[in-house]
Amino acid sequence: MADKKKRRRLDLDSEDENEDNRKILPFKKHLKPDSAILSILQDLTDSIQANLNTNKTLTLSDLSLSSTCREVSDLDLSSVQDAIERLILRITQSILSGSGFAFDVPARSNTNQLYVPELDRIVLKDKTSLRPYSNVSTVRKTTITTRILQLVHQLCLKNIHVTKRDLFYTDVKLFQDQTQSDAVLDDVSCLLGCTRSSLNVVASEKGVVVGRLIFSDNGDMIDCTKMGMGGKAIPPNIDRVGDMQSDALFILLVEKDAAYMRLAEDRFYNRFPCIIVTAKGQPDVATRLFLRKMKMELKLPVLALVDSDPYGLKILSVYGCGSKNMSYDSGNLTTPDIKWLGVRPSDLDKYKIPEQCRLPMTEQDIKTGKDLLEEDFVKKNPGWVEELSLMVKTKQKAEIQALSSFGFQYLSEVYLPLKLQQQDWL
């Protein structure tokens, strides 16, 4: 039986030599030895670190925009508590002095958003709107705001984390609908000038991480090279994450679960030292915070592997520049300078992805693609504009998984190594 098995494996290996199989794994012959690719990656990391060490990260105040734009920052629990108490004190004084009860809440509508090219992210401008208690149209929202402030104050005292859903259920009668308490929670973040994580309200976790990273989660030391194939679930509360250490040369940000699994099983991070992270689709706040923290503390380049469709690029942009909905916190949620490694529209022809593995774009896809072409954060990067224009022109899209048409391990054994070797990122 053992002999039989051995024979079969040998047959398989010898197949690698024949013509037929070279057709199945195109471009494999272009691959240089791993040591050559590793030295390319080392150069990339060195340049990023040199850059981060000499160029201080720009902020709104460097651009003299801090008076016209609004940003929040991470505050510790007692500062949040103090901020709430000061706010309530101010309002009490206003009531006692006869000026009435009102919150001056930052506006978060589309017209109050601004993309700042120097920062490469979306920020919130400084328009506010008054929310008086003595007005029929705002009395409910004023009450909800007060209640949320009170609940957050309790969280500070107890030092525990809850979800938005928990918050909603503490007073269903008042909130009526979770969208109402969620919206006011974002208002309260802006109002207090702190991030939502500082309020100890967290989103549910979706992301996983695996590879050359050690970090602490709520006091436990986690070694992500020893997390098997499943990986470590990214903690919902970034404030309990710390002590990051790594010997990785880059961070590989992966859009989808299936590609993540392939790379985790093949222990890609041992061949090319890296940290592999995915939010399994749409980026959630916890994964965005975790990615940013890795990038800033470890000073590593971030390379993104997303589907070749408008949503792939959109996902990349949310990690990179932020979403309009949470622009007030873009400084903390975004990871600057993410490189678009693949799968890019130009890869489809370059890597000879078979026609039947490409999908026709729908009307909606094409519209989304065209809308993206109008966005400042795309325009800023000529390479992205070129790729996206190609996509809209050819009306073709493809998932990362399309690479499986060349064999299940084509992604980890040929496509990614070759991309790295050719420094083929934008």
Next chain:
Amino acid sequence: MADKKKRRRLDLDSEDENEDNRKILPFKKHLKPDSAILSILQDLTDSIQANLNTNKTLTLSDLSLSSTCREVSDLDLSSVQDAIERLILRITQSILSGSGFAFDVPARSNTNQLYVPELDRIVLKDKTSLRPYSNVSTVRKTTITTRILQLVHQLCLKNIHVTKRDLFYTDVKLFQDQTQSDAVLDDVSCLLGCTRSSLNVVASEKGVVVGRLIFSDNGDMIDCTKMGMGGKAIPPNIDRVGDMQSDALFILLVEKDAAYMRLAEDRFYNRFPCIIVTAKGQPDVATRLFLRKMKMELKLPVLALVDSDPYGLKILSVYGCGSKNMSYDSGNLTTPDIKWLGVRPSDLDKYKIPEQCRLPMTEQDIKTGKDLLEEDFVKKNPGWVEELSLMVKTKQKAEIQALSSFGFQYLSEVYLPLKLQQQDWL
């Protein structure tokens, strides 16, 4: 500042004594010391273990049903490989002898399903249907079946795991649509008599686990008491999971992410030694396999915490009795004897869940509830019938999070301990 903080904490503690707060945390006064609750749990575990040690788990052959029902089992890679080769050899012989090319595929339609009360799960009956190549209506499916067998054979040789999506992309031209390759993959499982995991095709992972469990994932030892708040992502491939060790008294199966997070942050598993597991909603195959493996190897009782709505009970039943879609593998996917701990319809009044935290059931909810009442696996358990009837009668549902109306930590500090103390599971 430190003094200020201390004073506040003291205020908070002293609040526990006043009348107002006792109203906020109802039933807290009924709680016995933890040691009393722990001894109740120890009895439960002992009885489960005694039961498992004396009563051998029933199988289809014990019930003399193995000739009329079909079940698959876990096979190692070389057995799967041999099974494929034997099948292809048989077909070749059939072709050579002039009898043609056809697969005899087990039928997986609703009419071929059977709930077996003695086993408390849904199984597949033995009806099969012929899939000949020489028939216009089946030629495509026969070709797809052959192709999937070939791909799985490759996976065996390479010993790697892929997703259903990967499999689809290896031959889009033939499969056309992922539902087609998915369906045939299940056929191939039945045909070969092995589980889908034995084919090395895995579903994407969703579940997380935290608490008193140590296990190995792909050779790495994982200590789930040291996984912070995020927990350990449940591996997609159960065959690389092993060496389970635990000093837990029970497994707490949680439907939702938010409740999981509360319990993980409060390290509930340290107060009442347990393993906490969640699939974050609908149970995926990886979480079902993982739960079963824990139950069988550690011989622990499983207590379920789900929403008080028809879907909560349905989710519980999928863990317990299986889904119709994968009935051929119910023996491996189901966890016998899961207890319904909460949130149960009778809890709403018993724990005085405020009216505004209960939600009216929709027409569809009520229909689903009534349909469930007709299911054999519900009828078998009179307690469940009673609860479900109450739900349908009151037309009220509630999420686990509704308990937050008594305070964020009510779930971990009062509700669950009291449930355990009162042995209030069905």
